[in-house]
Amino acid sequence: MSTISEKQVAEKLLQIQAVKLRPSEPFTWASGWKSPIYCDNRKILSYPYVRDYVKSELCNVVFETFQDAAVLAGVATGGIPLGALVADQLKLPFIYVRAKAKEHGMGNLIEGVLQPGQPVVVVEDLISTGKSSLEAVNAIRAAGGEVIGMVSIFNYGFDVAVKAFAEAKVPFYSLSNYSALIELAVEKGMVSPEEQATLEAWRSAPDKWNATPAL
Numbered sequence: 001m002s003t004i005s006e007k008q009v010a011e012k013l014l015q016i017q018a019v020k021l022r023p024s025e026p027f028t029w030a031s032g033w034k035s036p037i038y039c040d041n042r043k044i045l046s047y048p049y050v051r052d053y054v055k056s057e058l059c060n061v062v063f064e065t066f067q068d069a070a071v072l073a074g075v076a077t078g079g080i081p082l083g084a085l086v087a088d089q090l091k092l093p094f095i096y097v098r099a100k101a102k103e104h105g106m107g108n109l110i111e112g113v114l115q116p117g118q119p120v121v122v123v124e125d126l127i128s129t130g131k132s133s134l135e136a137v138n139a140i141r142a143a144g145g146e147v148i149g150m151v152s153i154f155n156y157g158f159d160v161a162v163k164a165f166a167e168a169k170v171p172f173y174s175l176s177n178y179s180a181l182i183e184l185a186v187e188k189g190m191v192s193p194e195e196q197a198t199l200e201a202w203r204s205a206p207d208k209w210n211a212t213p214a215l
Helices: 004-015 041-046 048-065 079-090 131-142 159-168 178-187 193-204 206-211
Strands: 019-021 037-039 071-075 094-097 119-127 146-155 172-177
Touching (some): 004 048, 004 146, 004 172, 041 079, 041 119, 041 146, 048 146, 071 079, 079 094, 094 131, 119 131, 131 146, 172 178, 178 193
Parallel strands (some): 071 119
Antiparallel strands (some): 019 037
């Protein structure tokens, strides 16, 4: 059962249409996966009250769970703006990790100042398989930083991500997740029982869901 806080965040994401559910007309992700859900947390930036709420919730997680954090790191691109807002609120230094190193100038992969041994909390907007998130973690570690955890706005709760984070020894916390979102959508009558079954089937095997016919 999802917590009240997880559902409150999910409700705000639905209100501003940062999350869209479309079981009968699936989206196609960059990976090629077909998906009945699309999450674009960048929309949060355009809604000041939701933006402030999400910023405060992320601050609470960092403050309560990672008290030793000396630096916050945003993951390009979605984790950069909210990570900077959280760092500003908590008065912590901020850096960000590029998707790839610059091809000119200093050729930086990490922008900002990171001292060797500094405890770092990584800020993400969304965790799916965890691949890009952990690439950022590896970049910070290679630069001498000590990654003590990650916080995100939303995660899909894929088993592959849970396993990857465990193997990388990176604890992570998300404000909301797929299970909370679907519970809320069912409670609000936003999806039918058949659509709920489709959504749950996708969550169980997203990489194989391509063959699942749309309802």
